[in-house]
Structure formats: structure tokens, C-alpha cells
Amino acid sequence: MRLRITGVVQGVGFRPFVYRAAEENGILGWVLNGEDGVHVVAEGSEIALARFVDTLRDRPPPAALVAGFEVMPAEVAGFAAFEIRESTGDGAPTVRISPDLAICDDCLRELFDPADRRFGYPYINCTNCGPRYSIVVGLPYDRPLTTMAEWPMCAPCEREYHDPSNRRFHAQPIACHACGPNYVLREGEHSLRGTEAIAAVAARLRAGAILAIKGIGGYHLACDARNPSAVATLRERKYRKERPFAVMVPDLARARALVELSPEAQTLLASIARPITLAPARLLLEGVAPDNRELGVMLPYAPLHHLLFAHGAPDVLVLTSANRSSEPIAYEDEDAFESLSGIADAFLVGERRIARRLDDSVARATAHAPAILRRARGLAPQAIATLPSTRPILALGADLKNAIALVVDGQAFVSQHVGDLDHFPARCAFEETVRDMCAMYEVRSEDLLVVHDAHPQYVSTVYAESLPGEHLAVQHHRAHVASVLAERAEWDRDVVGVAFDGTGFGDDGTIWGGEFFVGSLRRGFVRAAHLRTAPLPGGDAAARFPVQASAGFLWALDDLPDLEAPPFLFPQRYASAREMVRKGLRTFTTSSAGRLFDTVAALLGFTRESTFEGQAAMWLEHLAAASGPVAAYPFDLLERQLDYRPLLAAIVADRVRGRDVRAIARGFHESLADAIVAACEVLASGNPIVVSGGVFQNRLLLELLRERAGERLWANERVPANDGGISLGQAAIAALAHA
Ligand SMILES: [Zn+2]
Ligand SMILES: [Zn+2]
Incomplete structure (x- = not known):
């Protein structure tokens, strides 16, 4: 019989695994890596073949991810042995690099076996485990093009490397105490x-x-x-x-x-x-x-x-x-x-050199699906979506939590987390990552369609302008919504997209961040509603001081109590910020949901400076999670704007009355979930609700939305909901615009 196995089956020890399964079952024939997957031709008795197929199907190597498994009849050729054949053609380089893999159980056993020659050896690995992407300096993935090139193999390692029945057959980073780094x-x-x-x-x-x-x-x-x-x-x-x-x-x-x-x-x-x-x-x-x-x-x-x-x-x-x-x-x-x-x-x-930096990945499990908060070691590089475009696309992401995406032959690869581009070292890392990805996938920069955020002052936008080729600017929040649809390959589905985050450059030049869109990836997204705008004294700087943001969001409320008095105890910064709003000094317009979170956090006691992005919102969620369900506050769509004034007025009143802040925080979360689902119902009844943006990293909010919307709720699963997922969305919009 003839088999074709597709998915992540290369660079993960699949061929030696097939070889060993063939040996165990007395199968003759061959296995090779083709451009379209692993090919096997197998001869043997009917029972042996059945066992062989069961083994391949049921016990693949730990890092393999089998997507397709085809079994076809074949002519008997009368093979004398089972062999691993040389790969055919060059293959697309895109299938060749696997992410770095955690140590496997076999290597772990050897690591602690005093009789094993790699007992206690900190760089032990095999074809089922060990470094990949972090040691690759060029393609094809072969030892001379890894950072292991400087460590020649000793004779025993060499023997294992060339023995098809060995678990270390063609394990590129193979090494031991005698020959390897320490x-x-x-x-x-x-x-x-x-x-x-x-x-x-x-x-x-x-x-x-x-x-x-x-x-x-x-x-x-x-x-x-x-x-x-x-x-x-x-x-x-x-x-x-x-x-x-x-x-x-x-x-x-x-x-x-x-x-x-x-x-x-x-x-x-x-x-x-x-x-x-x-x-x-x-x-x-x-x-x-x-x-x-x-x-x-x-x-x-x-x-x-x-x-x-x-x-x-x-x-x-x-x-x-x-x-x-x-x-x-x-x-x-x-x-x-x-x-x-x-x-x-x-x-x-x-002593082993690292070819490129990779932070640890960060993820969270939910009953529904895992949510990735940072894609890096172990997850990058992976093709995470297939887009309907044959053109190479480079999407540069946003300036915070930057990650880039490269589309080659329709496969969208999202880079590892790069970081916040406001620091010079991160800018260097960003440019390095662009060059690295383009080189890795053999893309010529002249052929690229370069996609960037619409923010004219983003470091990534300015960098995009230095690149040749055609350019496309994509609005931040549309990219958020598109990232979810790209994961699901939903090009034509009409949805209502909800993009809530801290900051993004809007079509009208104001700071967006509480946006509702209707449309589809193919037809485009129309802004259908948004959080009621507020003045934002100090612009982006207000993100560091919740009380400063609150001065803007509370501006339109009548009959505010003295917020510098108990229980609020706002610092002096609040009064100065209010003064800025009154005079219109360095005051911008925003519809940012992130700043609404900051405002509520300030009212409930977070009146100090945030020391990292999203801290006040995290604090607020922590508070809310300590309370059981409570009734929601009024928070309704009024002339296509979610009006936060009644919500904030009720929170201020509750706080003055001495209500438990945990219950108030919980009420705020419930209100937001109610408001989002109700608004989506008005804007596009029955359509999927697509949520993305940093606000939706909030576990409680997502749970409350899931309770209300069930399967109608679509959230990010493969790229982060924060700005780390922007580049995939940008790439998807570009792919559809140029399909
Ligand atoms: Zn191993
Ligand atoms: Zn050795």
C-alpha cells in the first residue's frame, strides 16, 4: 500500500518513527519527505500492514500534528528492505522549520539514567524533542546551518545520527558530554x-x-x-x-x-x-x-x-x-x-549559541478553547492561517506587543513576540525579525505587499515607508476583528465585530478603542457604533494614570461629589487633569474602552500610577472575580453610542453609599457583557459576535459574554487578542483586498 501523511510531520522525527514501525512489523518499502507530506510505500502481509497503519495512525511522535492520513492500494514491487529515501525536490522551505520542543520522555529517562552516556547532559535531545527554531541560522534545516555547526560530532554521536533505526537519526542538535556544548x-x-x-x-x-x-x-x-x-x-x-x-x-x-x-x-x-x-x-x-x-x-x-x-x-x-x-x-x-x-x-x-530570541509563550485555558496571550517559544514559527492570496505579504503589526506576519503561498506565519517598539533595542529586534523572516522564507522584498497600521507616527509605519514595494495601511481595530476571522477562514461571513482596547488610531484621527463594526472580511468593515467619546487629557500619557483618564470620562457627569474626599481620595493629578479638560489643553477625543476600565478602577480605589499596560483593568477584574453575580448597571446604546454616563453615575452613587467594591466591579463587568451583546443584537441581529482587542484578555468578561452569546461568540484562539494578533488581521485584510 501507499500512504501520504500531511500536517506537521517534518523535522519532528516522523521518518525514523515510520522506519521503526516498519521494522517492528516486518514491513518492506520506503519512506520519504515530499513537498506535500510524508510518503510511504509498504509491503507485507495483510495483518502486518494493518498493524503498521495502526501504529502510524495511533502513536505518532509527540511533536507531530497529523492533518491528513491517506491509504491507497499499490502494486507489489518486491522490496528487499525498508529504507529512508532522500527527499525529493527542494520542497517549500515553509514546511521545514518546527518550533522548539520540550524534552521528550525518552530523553528525560536517559538524562537521569547513570548507565546512559548522556546521564546529566544538559543539551540532550533527539528527533522527538529539543531546539529547532532557536538554533536555525539558514535553510534547509541541517546541522551546518544551525548553531551546532561549531560542535563536530564524536564517533558515537555520528553513528546514532546516521542510523535510521536510532531515535537520533538526523537529529540536527545531537551532542553528548564528549563532543557537545555544556x-x-x-x-x-x-x-x-x-x-x-x-x-x-x-x-x-x-x-x-x-x-x-x-x-x-x-x-x-x-x-x-x-x-x-x-x-x-x-x-x-x-x-x-x-x-x-x-x-x-x-x-x-x-x-x-x-x-x-x-x-x-x-x-x-x-x-x-x-x-x-x-x-x-x-x-x-x-x-x-x-x-x-x-x-x-x-x-x-x-x-x-x-x-x-x-x-x-x-x-x-x-x-x-x-x-x-x-x-x-x-x-x-x-x-x-x-x-x-x-x-x-x-x-x-x-555554550550553545541562540540564533534568535524567543520569550516564553503565555496562554490560558478556558473551557471553550485555549487563548494565547503571547506567541513565542514552542509556538513560533507556525503557519496559523491559510489566506486566499498567492502574493507575498509582510504585515508589520502595531507598536505595542509587536509581532509581524509573513504570508508565503497563502500560508500566514506570525513571528514570535517582539515587544514594545518605543524602546530602541526593541526597534532593532523588530527590524531583525523582519529581515530574519524574509530570509527564512526566501521572500524578496521587492515582491512584498507591505501592510502597516494606519497610525502615521507608529515606529512600524515609519519603518514600512522605508521598504520598497506596494503599501497598504489598515485601521487598528479592523485588524483586530480580522484576526479572529482569519483564524477561522471566514472570508465572506457577515459579522458584527467588537474591538475594545486601550488605544488605536481611528479613521477620523481620534483615539479609538471601543468600536463596533458590521461587514465581512471581503466586503470590509463599517464602523456601526462605538463607546461614547470622552475628552482625554494628556492623550496616551493618560493611560498611565487612571485618575487622569477618569477626569475625561467623568467630565460629562452632573452632580459629582468631591472625588478628593473619602471614599475616593483622588490625588491632585485629578484636579489638574480636569483643568486641562476645561481649558481644552492637550486634550484629545477618545472612545477607548481601556480608559473606561481605568476610570472605574480609579473610582473603586486604584488611584496610583499604573506600572504596566493594563494593570488597572487587571486589578479591577481581580476585584470583580471575588464577587458572585450581581445586577448590571444601565449601559445602553444611544444613537449608536454606548452611553457610559448612567453607568458611571450609578457606580459613583454606589460607592458613596458604601457598597462593597467587589460587587461594584462585578456589576461593571456584567454591564459591559450585557451592553456588548445587546448592541450587537441591534446592529446585526443573529450574526456572529467577533470580539478582539486587549480588553478581551479579561477572563471574567469573556466568561460572561460566553454565558450570554454561547457559540455566537467568536474570540481569538491562535493569536493574542491584544496587539500581538494585529499583524495576522492586517495580513488577512490585505489578502482579501488583493485576492
Ligand atoms: Zn528526546
Ligand atoms: Zn557526542
Whole structure:
């Protein structure tokens, strides 16, 4: 018989797996990687063939994702053996690179087997696991074009590499103690290598030190999460006041003690991408995730992490991207030494070079589907949508949480998370990523259709202007809505799109962020309604100060009590901001839902400065989650504008009356969910409700919407709802406009 298997089946150990299955079942014939999947020709008895097919179908390698499995009859050719044949043609390079994979069970067993020659070797890997994208410097994916090129294989590794029956057959990063890289501890003048270094690091962590540890896609900063003074020191040195840290624990049992793990969350946490998984916290770790309902947890994915725990590292480790404030993660050794010298007490340096930086991915499980909040290690690069366009498209995303998308032969690849482009190092990372992706997929820049945000001052827009080829500007919130439709390949479906976020440049030059659209990807989206506009004193700067935003949103309310008095206790900044609005000084117009969240948070007690984007909204959700269901406030569509005035007036009155702030916060969430569904009903009754934008990272809001709209609610599943998903939406709009 003849088989064709498609999906993610290349670079994941599929051919050796087929080879071994053939050996086990006495099958003759061959297997090869073709341009359109893995091809197999198999000869054997009927029973043997049936068993062979069952094995291929039921027990594929862990990283494989089988999409198609065709079995066809074939002529008997009388093969004498089963062999792995050389690949035919060049193949599209797009199918060749897999994301980095967490260590597999077989390698893990060998890692802790004293009789194995890779016992304790921190770079152990095989065709089923290990680094891919983080070590590739060019295509095809072959050792000379990876960062392993500088480590020639020893004879035993070479034998395994060339043995088709071996699990390490063509495992490009294959290495061992004798021939491969190792880890070195650098601490002042001292250095230790190998197991000694790893054991010393575990001891330093136990003693409360802060270590810079090289991982798969960059350096982490690590410390004992149960040691409040270590955590506080890390925050102080890193200039990271309150933004939550993620933690790593050795196993699922330890994870369960820290967070509530639904079956879906457990699957996500243990998936081969090993993302940071956000789940409701069960235990308060002082200083790790202040005022947060959730905690980000991950399991070990590199062999090194397992070794650190085995050598006695604290069993809850803060593991956060090594950088200063919001700069990109450090991944080159020299750069790390320089930028982290005042932060880390010592460095655990891996000798294998990292080809490109990859942060940890962040995801959250819901009963409905996982939500990706940051796509990076383990998830990038992946084709995440197929668009109806043959033209190469480069979509540059937005300036916050930037990620770019490249469309080649209709396949849309979204890059790893790049970061916030207002910092110079992030701009460099952004340009590097553009060059890297174009080179990786062999796209010539002259052929590109370049898509960018409509904001004329975005760094990504200005950069787009420096590129040759045709250009297209796409409005921010339409791109948000389009990202959901691209994931679902819904080109023609009429929907009502709801894009709620902090900031985006609107058609009329004002700051949008609470938008309703009707239309389809093919016909385009018409703005059908929006959050009632408010004056925004100080523009984007108001995003850092909830009371400043509130001065604008409360401006149109009559009979406000003195907000500087209890229970509100607004700081002086509020009065100055009100003065700015009164005089029209540096005051802009906005329909931003993000700023409405800030306003409500300020009224309920968040009157300080936000130290990271979305902090006040997160705080508000945390508060609301502590309350059971309550009645909604009035929040209705009035002349195609969602009128927040009655809502805010009722919240102010409740607060003066002394109502529990948790109930008020919950009421606000209920009101928003009611208002969105009711507005969609008016605008396009019965059509799918497509929600996207940073506001919809709010777990409670999404749950409340799901209760009301059920399957009619479409949200992001494969790209982030925040600006990290913008580039996919831009690419989809461009693909349809030029289809
Ligand atoms: Zn392995
Ligand atoms: Zn070796």
C-alpha cells in the first residue's frame, strides 16, 4: 500500500518513527519527505500492514500534528528492505522549520539514567524533542546551518545520527558530554563547568541569590519564589515594580498546589510547547503576582531545568525574561553580561549559541478553547492561517506587543513576540525579525505587499515607508476583528465585530478603542457604533494614570461629589487633569474602552500610577472575580453610542453609599457583557459576535459574554487578542483586498 501523511510531520522525527514501525512489523518499502507530506510505500502481509497503519495512525511522535492520513492500494514491487529515501525536490522551505520542543520522555529517562552516556547532559535531545527554531541560522534545516555547526560530532554521536533505526537519526542538535556544548557558571573571577556548575547554581538559588540562566530562546532571571526578599530584590534591580512574574515548578503535582488546574489547563501546561499557563492562584507568593487573580506557571522544558530541580533548586522558581523593564529578552552572552551585570549575582552560561530570541509563550485555558496571550517559544514559527492570496505579504503589526506576519503561498506565519517598539533595542529586534523572516522564507522584498497600521507616527509605519514595494495601511481595530476571522477562514461571513482596547488610531484621527463594526472580511468593515467619546487629557500619557483618564470620562457627569474626599481620595493629578479638560489643553477625543476600565478602577480605589499596560483593568477584574453575580448597571446604546454616563453615575452613587467594591466591579463587568451583546443584537441581529482587542484578555468578561452569546461568540484562539494578533488581521485584510 501507499500512504501520504500531511500536517506537521517534518523535522519532528516522523521518518525514523515510520522506519521503526516498519521494522517492528516486518514491513518492506520506503519512506520519504515530499513537498506535500510524508510518503510511504509498504509491503507485507495483510495483518502486518494493518498493524503498521495502526501504529502510524495511533502513536505518532509527540511533536507531530497529523492533518491528513491517506491509504491507497499499490502494486507489489518486491522490496528487499525498508529504507529512508532522500527527499525529493527542494520542497517549500515553509514546511521545514518546527518550533522548539520540550524534552521528550525518552530523553528525560536517559538524562537521569547513570548507565546512559548522556546521564546529566544538559543539551540532550533527539528527533522527538529539543531546539529547532532557536538554533536555525539558514535553510534547509541541517546541522551546518544551525548553531551546532561549531560542535563536530564524536564517533558515537555520528553513528546514532546516521542510523535510521536510532531515535537520533538526523537529529540536527545531537551532542553528548564528549563532543557537545555544556553549561558554565560565571561568578566574578570564578567559573565552573558541567554538573558542578549546575549544582552550584541550585545551591545559590536556595540561598536567595538571583541568577541569569541561559535557556532555549534567551536568558531568564531566576530566584526562589518563596523567598520574599529575593523576589523584592529582583523587582528592585529589574525596575519592575508590580508586573507579575511567572514561576516554574518541577512537575504537575507542584503546579496543582499553586494554581487551580482544570483538565484543559493541565493539558496546556504539559503540552509540548510548554507555555506559561495562567490559572487562578491558590496560594499567595509574596511579591510574585501582586493584586492578580491568576498566576503564570510553567513546567521544565529544557533538560537544564530538570537538572536544576534534581540538584535541589527551590521547587518554585521565579523565571522571568532577562532584560531591563520592557526591553527585549537578552539572548547573546556578551549582551547579557553587559545589560544584566547589576541585576544577576551570577550567570549560568550555555555554550550553545541562540540564533534568535524567543520569550516564553503565555496562554490560558478556558473551557471553550485555549487563548494565547503571547506567541513565542514552542509556538513560533507556525503557519496559523491559510489566506486566499498567492502574493507575498509582510504585515508589520502595531507598536505595542509587536509581532509581524509573513504570508508565503497563502500560508500566514506570525513571528514570535517582539515587544514594545518605543524602546530602541526593541526597534532593532523588530527590524531583525523582519529581515530574519524574509530570509527564512526566501521572500524578496521587492515582491512584498507591505501592510502597516494606519497610525502615521507608529515606529512600524515609519519603518514600512522605508521598504520598497506596494503599501497598504489598515485601521487598528479592523485588524483586530480580522484576526479572529482569519483564524477561522471566514472570508465572506457577515459579522458584527467588537474591538475594545486601550488605544488605536481611528479613521477620523481620534483615539479609538471601543468600536463596533458590521461587514465581512471581503466586503470590509463599517464602523456601526462605538463607546461614547470622552475628552482625554494628556492623550496616551493618560493611560498611565487612571485618575487622569477618569477626569475625561467623568467630565460629562452632573452632580459629582468631591472625588478628593473619602471614599475616593483622588490625588491632585485629578484636579489638574480636569483643568486641562476645561481649558481644552492637550486634550484629545477618545472612545477607548481601556480608559473606561481605568476610570472605574480609579473610582473603586486604584488611584496610583499604573506600572504596566493594563494593570488597572487587571486589578479591577481581580476585584470583580471575588464577587458572585450581581445586577448590571444601565449601559445602553444611544444613537449608536454606548452611553457610559448612567453607568458611571450609578457606580459613583454606589460607592458613596458604601457598597462593597467587589460587587461594584462585578456589576461593571456584567454591564459591559450585557451592553456588548445587546448592541450587537441591534446592529446585526443573529450574526456572529467577533470580539478582539486587549480588553478581551479579561477572563471574567469573556466568561460572561460566553454565558450570554454561547457559540455566537467568536474570540481569538491562535493569536493574542491584544496587539500581538494585529499583524495576522492586517495580513488577512490585505489578502482579501488583493485576492
Ligand atoms: Zn528526546
Ligand atoms: Zn557526542
